[in-house]
Amino acid sequence: MRVEPYEKVWMALSAVMLLGFLGAISVSVFVHGISLPGATPRLDPRTVPQEPHFASPGIYQTAPGEYEVYLVSMLWSFVPNEIRVPAGARVTFYAISQDVTHGLAIHGTNLNLMLIPGLVGTGTAKFDKPGEYLFICHEYCGLAHQTMAGKVIVEAKP
């Protein structure tokens, strides 16, 4: 089959471009460690909210500058909806939904998660600059979806 020379060049350039994109993604994953949510166990959506950490959601310090936040989403709020940490905190979120599918996006970070019943969503964000970081539910979850929000308050170190 005859393929025009220009078309051959175009195909080669296309392939190089696609491989270049994949290479850039690989660098961001393996060198910079920017990851996606991965495999997690499938749990019973009815009992997950009763597990100890999710029964008393909130913020737990695990080491100097290291925090874990257990976050429960529901129609139409987050518990807790105000999270205070000092500047420089590295916060790992464990988030669930206790009813329909919700979402969690924290403004100004790479944290973007679906909160699907029966699955614990996990993600980490580092808060270096003091200020308020809005977080919202970004998956349509019913009539008052647009009221479902909270904030991370990052306080300057004394």
Added chain:
Amino acid sequence: MFAGDDRLVRWHLFIAFVALAIGGLFGPLQALNRMGISLYPVLGITYYQGLTLHGVLVALVWTTFFICGFLVFVTVRSLDQPLTQRAAAWIAFWLMLVGVGAAGYAILTNQATVLYTFYPPLRAHPAFYIGLTLVVVGTWILSAVLFMTYRRWRGQNPAKATPFMAFAALVTFILWDIATIGVAAEMLFQLIPWSLGWIGGIDALLARTLFWYFGHPLVYFWLLPAYLSWYAMLPKQAGGRLFSDPMARLAFLLLLVFSVPVGFHHQFADPGIGHGWKGLHTILTFSVAFPSLLTAFNVIASLEIGGRARGGTGLFGWILRLPWGEPSFAAQALAILLFAFGGVGGFINASYNLNLIVHNTAWVPGHLHLTVGSAVTLTFAGIAYWLIPLLTGRQLWHRGLALAQVYLWFFGMALFSFGMHWAGVLGQPRRTDMATAVYRLAEWEVPDIFTGVGGVILFLSLILLIVEVALTAFFARRAPVAEMPLARRCLARLRFGSGSWERLFLSVSYFQE
């Protein structure tokens, strides 16, 4: 010879344009809502009910009915063979229409405000799920009729290569039949029994996965008929020829193969799916971009042949000589231009962790309005401008009006999608009643103006489109039946080598022994 089939095609197009007109009504309301102007209370419905109507009627009903009608048209014309089981095709049409009616009843009575992706555990009235399932069943019957029609043609023409348009139409329906297995499984084993109360719970992650097994190839089901027109008709309208027929077929085959396993790129932010699967679907999504890049080359090369034949010279001078004053050509050429930007955005969506920046933000509807809302819808408008006169034996009602429609759509969409992409990068969520949201960031204000103004311009364009189509179909002056634009190929005879790969490619891509 085709009078009976044309009647079927006319009915499909009629339903398609009714769906576009009603679904499109809500478009400007959503765009203005992002600017903080909510007109929904005037209508007495919620933002989300309006959004569900918009999504279902425009993304599902308009596209599916137009495509079914258009593919019937090109198949019977290119095979020069009427449908073999026309009665079955009518049954398919009525099933689809009853299905739309059932789903429409549930949406209009506010019992199915679940948006067009209907993710459980949000629950809709069973009529919504059953209705959409009937639409899918109807398309299966129609695709079977087209396959049977092709079979008879093949029986009568054992030695001929399959004409390109029939080939493209059949590949499109094969792709659709494979894709709809996913949504059919979700409907039959999950949503319908659950909405009827026969089963107690539902696996939300599995439902999402089945939906997107269907949902991404769905995008190619919308797109391939537009590609068909760009390959087989647009070069003729530009005064040129199709640059490469075998490469066009190769693109269709690659799209068929690679479009199936890409759904996880809609679920990058879902927990419960491993990194390996997400990485694999990233690579496969990049692979499916390759045939679209082939299409870009082939179609633009075909247009260049036209531009030069019309006297264009220089590296880019031929572009100016293309028939920009012809509504059908301009619609499709501008659709291709908008689609180029949609394609660039698509790479970002598919790029694994880069998706975290845009997932579920306004960026995503900004993107899909460049693809289904422009590449597909504007191309279909361009097709309608020659197809409806051909089907009704009337003239296009007003060329200037059609031209205004095309350019307004282009500029409106440019503004709208720019605003949506921009707001999305700044974190504004999609599918959210922003006018009453408890959070509205100052940095979203300027992009929202682009979105709102663009949405209003698009609405004006939609009104012109509906007026033009309606007046052409029912009131325009009778005229001798127009011809279908049909591009000839560049290479009079293909020279194939004798390698076994080449023989395999030849037999598969021409459906020929």
